[in-house]
């Protein structure tokens with residue numbers, strides 16, 4: 582049942598653009614994060630004990646095995662769904678983790694970053710959302726500092742869809758590999774979707790090494806969304822962050 586809900590959440594996440602901007606939740610006011618749990622019975626998890634994002638700190642030393650990335654240039658369309666800008670992928674890009682396969686469904690962005698590392702917020706964060714055959718999710722997150730222009734972003738954002746509901750085909754398909762740092766050391770914790778319905782049981786893999794994006798790239802994303810799209814930091818509770 583829980584798996585089905587998560588699958589549904591991913592499907593909604595990927596396809597809610599067809600309905601344009603979802604009017605039922607946002608990042609401020611009465612439909613903001615403090616009230617998400619109240620907006621729908623489906624959002625009960627937003628009050629859960631294992632929510633994302635978090636401030637990653639107090640790391641527990643562990644023997645995390647390398648994530649086996651196998652990414653192809655299969656990002657074929659870019660969508661402004663009113664909450665973020667998202668690139669959707671054809672099947673064929675995947676990671677191997679915990680000895681099974683998670684397929685890359687989409688990546689999308691938050692500005693400022695949702696997760697913090699040792700108390701530090703970044704101006705931009707990408708979430709690469711993967712699902713296994715049962716609908717369980719693994720999200721690879723990468724932080725961006727302001728600095729040199731990022732070529733991967735330049736490719737994907739060549740035609741940023743300006744209005745909620747806008748969708749463009751990418752004339753040259755993009756690979757999520759372009760948004761991975763050279764070092765693939767990462768932090769790991771258990772968390773949730775950072776948007777309603779806030780479903781838990783999500784494997785979070787946050788790359789330690791940040792990338793850079795230019796000031797112009799960051800501000801073009803911010804001006805497209807009109808408002809910050811970061812959920813506030815959630816309590817860690819009984820969880821640990823492994824490294």
Ligand SMILES: [Zn+2]
Pocket residue numbers: 689690691708775
């Ligand atoms: Zn996200």
